[in-house]
Amino acid sequence: MLSEKWQRESSDGSWSAYNETFSECYHSLKDGALSETIYKHITPAFEHWQPLPSQIHILDICFGLGYNTFATIAFCIQHHFKGLLKIYTPEIDKKIFTKLLDFTYPEMFRESLNICQILETLGQDSRITRYDECLSHNMEFCIELYKGDALEYLQYFESDFFHIIYQDAFSPTKNPTLWSEEYFYKLFSLLKPQGILTTYSQSSPIRQNAIKAGFLVYDYQNPYVRGGSLMSKQTLNLVGLKAITAK
16 A cells, blocks of 8 residues: 555645655646646647547656556547557656555546556566557557656657657756756657647746757646646647747
C-alpha cells in the first residue's frame, strides 16, 4: 500500500502524489490532478488537431503517475478515434511502477483501460518497454516507455516526428534541465510543422526560452483551471489565446 505521505488528494477529488526526490507533487493540488491533465493538455491538443490524423505520435514528458498517457488513451476511446495512437514517454524513477499498482486512479482511466496490466508490462526490467493493444472499434494504441534520462531518450527520434508534446516535467526550480533554452531547441526540432506543445508553466523566463528556440508561444486560459502555455511552429487559432512576444 502507498503511504498517506506519498498520496495526496487534489481539489477535484482525484489523487496525485508527492515526489521526495524533487520535493514536489506531480500535479497542482489546487487545480486538481485530473482537471489539470484534461484542461491544460488533452483539451487544447486535441482541439487543435481536428480532424485527427489516422496515426498520432505523442511525446509525454514525463510518465510520472501516467495521467497524461492514460487520459489521452481514454479520451481517444471515448471519442471513437480510429487509427493508431503512439505515446512515447521517459521516466527516470524505475521503482514507481510497483508503487502505482496500488494507486487510486480516476474512474475515467479504470473504466477504459486495464491499468495494472499496462503498469506491469511497462515496469518490466528493460530499458525500453512497450505495451500494445488493439481495441474493437479499429483503434490501436502503443505506449513506449524509456527508463532513464529524458534528454537521452530524445536523441532516438528524427525531426518533425511528434504531433503533440506534453511538456509536463517537474517545475523549472526543481528540474531546470527540462526547461532550458537548449532543451526547447530539441523539442522544436522534434515537433511537426503543424504540431502543438502544451505546458502548465506560465513563467516568463520559460516562455522566453521557448521563443528563443523558435516557438510561437501563447498564454492559454481555460475556465476550469488556472492558465498555462501553448507553443507551436505555426499560428494557433484556438479560443482563449494571447500571443507572447519576445523580450
